[in-house]
Amino acid sequence: MxxxxxxxxxxxxxxxxxxxxxxxxxHVIVGENDYVDDDKINLTAMQEDLSSYKGKTSTSxxxxxxxxxxxxxxxxxxxxxxxxxxxxxxxxxxxxxxxxxxxxxxxxxxxxxxxxxxxxxxxxxxxxxxxxxxxxxxxxxxxxxxxxxDKTHLYFSLASLNNFAKNGRISPVIAAGIGLLGVRVVGKASEEGTLLPLDKCRGEKRALKKLINHLKECGYTDGKIIIAHNNNEAGALELKKLIENTFGIFNGKIQKTRALCSYYAEPGSLLIGFEA
The missing domain is CATH 3.40.50.10440 (Dihydroxyacetone kinase; domain 1)
Structure with missing residues (x-):
């Protein structure tokens, strides 16, 4: 079989x-450009296009x-x-x-x-x-x-919400307040599958500490962990270190986001999936 x-x-x-x-x-759609999220995509060009484009963007x-x-x-x-x-x-x-x-x-x-x-x-x-x-x-x-x-979770630290605003999912006014002065949104995937904001943190260090607190609240001990980052390897490594120091082990890996996740988790953002 x-x-x-x-x-x-x-x-x-x-x-x-x-x-x-x-x-x-x-697919990530930026104006007339259609970025196909496969092994041939130029992620750098896509993110530069997203950053400079002022109109509506979307995914397909x-x-x-x-x-x-x-x-x-x-x-x-x-x-x-x-x-x-x-x-x-x-x-x-x-x-x-x-x-x-x-x-x-x-x-x-x-x-x-x-x-x-x-x-x-x-x-x-x-x-x-x-x-x-x-x-x-x-x-x-x-x-x-x-x-x-039922035993796995997704938490995130988002450095920007600009693409959510360009996609029409949140108000541009709200998005403008995130990313300014290093404010990050920490949240999780809810049981209904929505992205649920939990905390607003000034600076990455505070955001990482919040993520560690949420792991504790979920009952995490030593399960598998995958950290995905969008051009933030330093943040991913710091989170790995905090996990090791807090729980005595890092049973996982660090990977880079591809196009779709990079659209919602913009540069500087972190996603963490884990067993608890």
Whole structure:
């Protein structure tokens, strides 16, 4: 039985070792420019364009056809999408699932709305890969994934909200107050899949301390952690150090955001997915 994991590009991954894995790119639209979030994208050019462009910007979901192509010829597909509150990607994947299963009798696609993005999705993907390699049956993998999902979290520290404003999600007046004098928004992905602001912090050091406090509140001890950063490796390393000093271990990795996450988590921002 051939099993495959397919995710959209908000997972910040391009490949997985020793597992059949596919990525379906989202798009970032800046004026007339369409940036496809794949391995060919020029992230520097995209972010410079976003910074200088004064008009409305947006993101675009993959089509059902793109999802169906990514499923390939797998007998079983585990499909993970960005939260449906930020994108129509989940709905597109569900349509692709129905078409794929109708056209290929006996094949099965499991679609999971992550209610999150970035490093928390990466944790889901790693868990599925682990279960596939361990020889679990498809239904058991999906059941275990749903149970695992209740034990993971996504928190963030955003250095700017300009793209949220250009996307029409918040008032430009509110966005203008963030980033000035080093103010950062610390928050989390809610149980409903929305991005929920929790704290406004003056300076990155205070924001990192807030993130550590939130890990404690979630009951974190030594679970897996993935820190994703947008041009803020120093901040990611400082957070790693704080985690080591607070919990005695850093059981994880640091990665860079790709285009979709870089759109919402602008330069200087951090995303942290973890098990608790």
């Amino acid at each position: 051939k099993m495959k994991i397919v995710a959209d590009s908000s997972a910040n991954l391009l490949a997985l070792p020793d597992i059949d894995f596919g990525i379906v790119p989202l 979901s993959p089509s059902p056809h793109e999802w169906e192509n990514a499923f390939g010829d797998a007998d079983v597909v585990f499909c993970i999408t960005i939260t449906s509150t930020l994108s129509g990607t989940y709905n597109s994947a569900v349509i692709a699932k129905d078409i794929y299963e109708q056209n290929h009798a006996g094949r099965k696609v499991y679609v999971l709305d992550s209610l999150s993005t970035g490093p928390e999705i990466a944790l889901f993907i790693e868990k599925i890969a682990e279960l596939i390699k361990a020889g679990f049956a498809p239904d058991d993998i999906y059941k275990t994934l749903l149970e695992y999902k």
